[in-house]
Amino acid sequence: MSPEWAILNGLVEPLQYAFMQRSLAVAILVGIICSVVGSYLMVQRLALLGDAISHSVLPGLAIAFWLGVNIFVGAFIAGVMSTVLIAWIHRRSPIKEDAAMGIVFSAFFALGITLITTIQKDTKIDLNHFLFGNILGVTLGDVRDTAIIAALVLLTVALLYKELLFYSFDPLGAQASGLPVGLLNSGLMVLIALTVVASMKVVGVILVLSLLIAPGATAYLLVPRLHQVMCLGAAIGVCSSVSGLYLSYYFNLPSGPAIVLVVSAWFALAFLFSPRHGVLTNPGRGVSLWPRWLGWGR
Amino acid sequence: MTPSAKIIVDHLSVNYRDVQALRNISFTVQPGHLVGIFGPNGAGKSTLIQAMLGLMPLVTGRVLYGDEELAHQLAQVAYVPQRSQIDWTFPATVWDVVMMGRVKKTGWLNRFSTASRQLAQQALGRVGMLEFRDRPIGALSGGQQQRVFLARALAQEAEIFCFDEPFVGVDQKTEAVIFQIFRELAEAGKIVLVVNHDLGESITNFDHLILLNKELIAAGPRPWVLTRENMARAYGGHITFFGHVA
Numbered sequence: 001m002s003p004e005w006a007i008l009n010g011l012v013e014p015l016q017y018a019f020m021q022r023s024l025a026v027a028i029l030v031g032i033i034c035s036v037v038g039s040y041l042m043v044q045r046l047a048l049l050g051d052a053i054s055h056s057v058l059p060g061l062a063i064a065f066w067l068g069v070n071i072f073v074g075a076f077i078a079g080v081m082s083t084v085l086i087a088w089i090h091r092r093s094p095i096k097e098d099a100a101m102g103i104v105f106s107a108f109f110a111l112g113i114t115l116i117t118t119i120q121k122d123t124k125i126d127l128n129h130f131l132f133g134n135i136l137g138v139t140l141g142d143v144r145d146t147a148i149i150a151a152l153v154l155l156t157v158a159l160l161y162k163e164l165l166f167y168s169f170d171p172l173g174a175q176a177s178g179l180p181v182g183l184l185n186s187g188l189m190v191l192i193a194l195t196v197v198a199s200m201k202v203v204g205v206i207l208v209l210s211l212l213i214a215p216g217a218t219a220y221l222l223v224p225r226l227h228q229v230m231c232l233g234a235a236i237g238v239c240s241s242v243s244g245l246y247l248s249y250y251f252n253l254p255s256g257p258a259i260v261l262v263v264s265a266w267f268a269l270a271f272l273f274s275p276r277h278g279v280l281t282n283p284g285r286g287v288s289l290w291p292r293w294l295g296w297g298r
Numbered sequence: 299m300t301p302s303a304k305i306i307v308d309h310l311s312v313n314y315r316d317v318q319a320l321r322n323i324s325f326t327v328q329p330g331h332l333v334g335i336f337g338p339n340g341a342g343k344s345t346l347i348q349a350m351l352g353l354m355p356l357v358t359g360r361v362l363y364g365d366e367e368l369a370h371q372l373a374q375v376a377y378v379p380q381r382s383q384i385d386w387t388f389p390a391t392v393w394d395v396v397m398m399g400r401v402k403k404t405g406w407l408n409r410f411s412t413a414s415r416q417l418a419q420q421a422l423g424r425v426g427m428l429e430f431r432d433r434p435i436g437a438l439s440g441g442q443q444q445r446v447f448l449a450r451a452l453a454q455e456a457e458i459f460c461f462d463e464p465f466v467g468v469d470q471k472t473e474a475v476i477f478q479i480f481r482e483l484a485e486a487g488k489i490v491l492v493v494n495h496d497l498g499e500s501i502t503n504f505d506h507l508i509l510l511n512k513e514l515i516a517a518g519p520r521p522w523v524l525t526r527e528n529m530a531r532a533y534g535g536h537i538t539f540f541g542h543v544a
Contacts, residue, residue, distance in 0.1 A: 043388055159407055166398040169388050176351050176377035177402045177454065224434040226389045 014249055022143050023135045027241040029150040030202045035237035036157055036230045037195040038212030040188055042220065044168050047213050048098055052105035054196045054208045056082030058112020061130060066119050072145050072197050079193035082108050133204035133256030135245050142201055149198040153191055164188065165226055202241060204256035211237060214263040221274040236266050303364035304328050305489060310359035312349045319345045325508060325517035327491065332484045334504035335493045338533050341511045343493040344380065347460050351375060363458070373402060376451035377460045381444065381467060386436050392446050393431045396422055399453030421452035425475060441472030448476060458489045465496060477503045
């Protein structure tokens with residue numbers, strides 16, 4: 001068997017199993033929506049908010065599981081509640097937004113861990129699967145829910161693209177032109193919460209931030225317009241999540257870390273070699289790699 | 299709204315984080331004039347514009363355009379914020395930014411029309427930035443960036459134009475281009491409000507001035523406003539005042 005054939009066989013052969021087909025479908029969908037929605041987080045400097053929402057879904061997930069309701073619904077409600085709570089604390093007190101995020105998401109996360117550890121004793125729920133991802137364990141129901149969320153998210157972004165572009169670039173200008181910026185902002189929060197919920201089983205809540213931010217950030221170093229960042233980011237996201245799936249399958253790794261290592265490698269390549277922004281391809285700026293206090297770069 | 303309507307600011311007070319930023323401001327702006335809003339740092343110039351457009355809550359007062367609240371007629375408004383409000387590393391090209399001026403008029407779920415594209419094209423031509431349309435905005439000079447924002451405002455086909463410090467970080471050529479277009483807008487019967495702080499020669503470009511320092515010092519034709527007494531009240535007597543420009 002030639003090496004090319006062996007690699008192809010290694011990729012195709014696992015797909016004879018139904019669980020691998022389900023995992024592949026979810027990996028592709030999650031790779032796309034994380035990158036698209038994450039691009040908004042990146043350009044609005046809201047990366048920490050992505051982290052906050054993802055950690056905050058845990059108690060909702062636990063309560064939904066305990067009640068026997070769809071865990072996606074419970075997780076989504078908790079995620080949205082955390083953003084409302086963060087905005088409320090920020091508005092009604094002198095606490096800054098990043099501090100409010102830190103307080104709320106760690107509280108929600110702690111509550112989630114406590115609840116899951118408690119119900120874990122007499123049910124089959126596994127905390128680790130939600131923290132670090134277990135892509136090989138997705139059910140047909142998960143595939144269906146992920147597909148519905150992906151369709152909803154992508155349709156919304158496509159239909160509101162020009163409004164969201166204006167709002168994320170120049171919120172004051174957008175508001176002054178008569179756009180309902182409060183509504184657009186809430187819509188964006190809902191999209192982020194939906195995306196995080198869809199990604200829980202694939203990357204896990206702790207590492208989902210990476211799949212939200214890194215593909216868009218990688219693409220941002222390579223192309224100049226937001227829709228291009230989203231499309232190229234989606235391609236990078238899909239590559240990474242599918243690679244992660246196979247790494248998980250062959251090496252028995254949790255899927256979250258596997259995916260995150262791949263996507264981080266993509267970012268590192270773009271950071272070093274991007275034609276416009278690369279550290280090695282633009283040596284003039286690369287000097288600053290060495291901290292000034294070490295005496296280099298003078 | 300009829301194009302000849304005026305803006306009436308009526309007893310406007312605004313708080314900024316529980317501190318009074320503007321106190322009991324009243325004035326009228328007629329179309330056809332180039333109006334400069336002047337005052338020392340922290341006088342509330344930017345706050346005044348934002349409050350007039352309903353971008354921050356009023357404590358008292360109202361702002362009318364014609365017979366209705368201005369804040370309910372934002373489709374008539376083109377606003378360009380201070381350049382420090384903008385993330386210039388945002389992944390957008392000159393064309394993307396100018397087309398933002400057409401978003402509201404295009405409406406939800408609709409695609410940009412050919413007419414909108416032509417308006418954006420013309421606006422870019424008018425500020426001399428057509429050849430830069432595919433450049434990322436981060437690759438432009440400060441003056442070029444400001445001209446792109448002016449083009450966006452022009453593409454909005456507004457009746458009221460509000461600019462917050464449009465001459466900060468801008469080269470002389472751009473300043474001339476911008477003043478020329480402000481002049482043309484005023485002559486076309488538009489309302490043009492410009493927050494500025496430069497008390498040098500360029501102040502002669504404005505027909506009317508609004509002089510602020512938390513409260514209204516004076517509003518009206520430039521020679522009326524630029525008196526020694528008004529300037530001393532606004533700037534606290536520490537200003538070298540160029541009497542000849544009045």
